[in-house]
Amino acid sequence: MIYLDNAATTPLLPTARAAMERYLGDAYGNPSSLHRPGREARQAVEEARRFFAGWLGVSPRDLAFTSGGTESNNLAIYGAYLAQRSHRTHVVTTAVEHHAVLEAVDRLRLLGADVTVVPVDSDGRVDPDDVVRALRPDTALVSVMLVNNEVGTVEPVAEIARRVKDVDPGIIVHSDMVQALPVMRLSLGDLGVDLASFSAHKVHGPKGVGLLYVRSGTPFVALAAGGNQEHRLRAGTEPVAGIVGFHAAMAELAQHFDAHRAHLSALRDALWRAIESLDGVYRNSPADAVPSILNVGFRGIRNDILLMRLDLEGIAASAGAACSAGSLEPSHVIRAMGRDREARESIRLSFAWQNTMEEIGVAAGVLSKVVGSLRSRFTNS
Ligand SMILES: Cc1ncc(COP(=O)(O)O)c(C=O)c1O
Incomplete structure (x- = not known):
């Protein structure tokens, strides 16, 4: 079989699998536990967080592990909207987003949101002018992906973020960077976004693990309640082995x-x-x-x-x-x-x-x- 569907998912790297073994076996501690097995798991999760913080040029405090790109997109979109809905109910996105963004945004209509979907040109590219024209005084969120998963078009996210913030620094900018992580060196500070989504299995890591970036100070409501994990951005016991696999896979990819x-x-x-x-x-x-x-x-x-x-x-x-x-x-x-x-x-x-x-x-x-x-x-x- 010749596998040319790597945008759907990539094979797990052997180094990632090997790194995960320990956390699927003997090192089964809960990272929130204070005893030694718990501390070992915590250390692995925090090492992974520090690695991604370095790779993306952000603070480890601004990163939360999730169950994948879909969850990261949903948490970002609902979290940003709910935090602002008392005074801002307008959302802007593009016609070429992944369904995890398009359908999440669509559901915001049930919560009273008004949605503007910005078109693209024949290359699948969004014109920043169109995004700026779509903004309103009550715009809460702009969500534009960095790399399109069907055609590979790179969207002008840095320019969009800069121009949106020039118009109104209170508008939250999110970007789905799931397909960018395997092929672009990313500096989230330079890109200027407040929220960004990533997935492990597109970079030869395991399925069911992802990452959400929430820039400090961004109005954000965590959707799942019931735990203090992940800087209170995402409650729930962390999938330690998956996080370790994500870290190992991306570290190897980063080296080459x-x-x-x-x-x-x-x-x-x-x-x-x-x-x-x-x-x-x-x-x-x-x-x-x-x-x-x-x-x-x-x-x-x-x-x-x-x-x-x-x-x-x-x-x-x-x-x-x-x-x-x-x-x-x-x-x-x-x-x-x-x-x-x-x-x-x-x-x-x-x-x-x-x-x-x-x-x-x-x-x-x-x-x-x-x-x-x-x-x-x-x-x-
Ligand atoms: C652009 C984009 N966003 C989000 C996702 C969803 O990621 P996950 O499969 O980790 O939920 C994908 C994967 O298909 C994707 O390509």
Whole structure:
């Protein structure tokens, strides 16, 4: 199997797995306990927190471990809204956010929120002018992702944060950075956001662990009550082994960060070069997208059939869009880019550390064969 669906999840790094073993076994203490096993668990959690604080350029006090990107996004959005709802009830987000943001924001309507969804251009990019134009005196929150998970577009988050704060420093700025963590060196101070979300399993860590950044002083209501853990930002006993695995995976990735990024660029470019002359092919990912994601389509070929055929040939890819009742929903991201027809044709090929150039060669050959055979059978022109 050639796995080209790393934006969905990445394989656990052996070093992460090895680091986790101890905390799945003998070191089972609760980090809140005062005895020695508890202190050992606490130490592991705090080492992880210090590591991420260093990597992201923030204070360890401003980081809380969560159960993943979805939870981090939900905590950020509800937490920021609830803290301000007595005087601010307007929320701004974009048309290309992950569902964990779009649906959380949508639910805020039940709490009386008014929501503005800002459009994107044909590259999937938000214009900061549009975000600024959407602001109102009662805007509570602006949520704009840093890297889009379907096409890899990098959003101008630093500029948006700066301009939003220029208009009204009281507006809270959140960014979903789940897909940025594997491929971008992030300085949250420079990005200027108040809240940011991360996930372990996109950086070769375990599933079910994430991170939430809450800049000190940000109005924020913690959603879960019942414990003082994680600086009271997220109650509940910490998933110690998962946190240790997240730390180990990201630490290894960080050590090879530039080489890793160059490797992904080489893979992405080689794959595109090998398929760019195929009949009817087009590329949805802009040229300056992150190197981990290549979104392409083949005119007249439905993506669900294409993905099934690729799977049969041993290539795991995805549409990057939700699957419901066994069929693919047309991608809301590709549609927001003004490509309605392409939304049913496009597939996402996404790369990570373990992929090799040899795999890319094989994948390109399979794509060419499958597209050729589908075209001869189902041409709808
Ligand atoms: C941009 C983005 N946000 C949030 C998530 C959700 O993260 P998790 O799977 O850790 O809940 C994902 C993962 O699919 C993602 O790509």
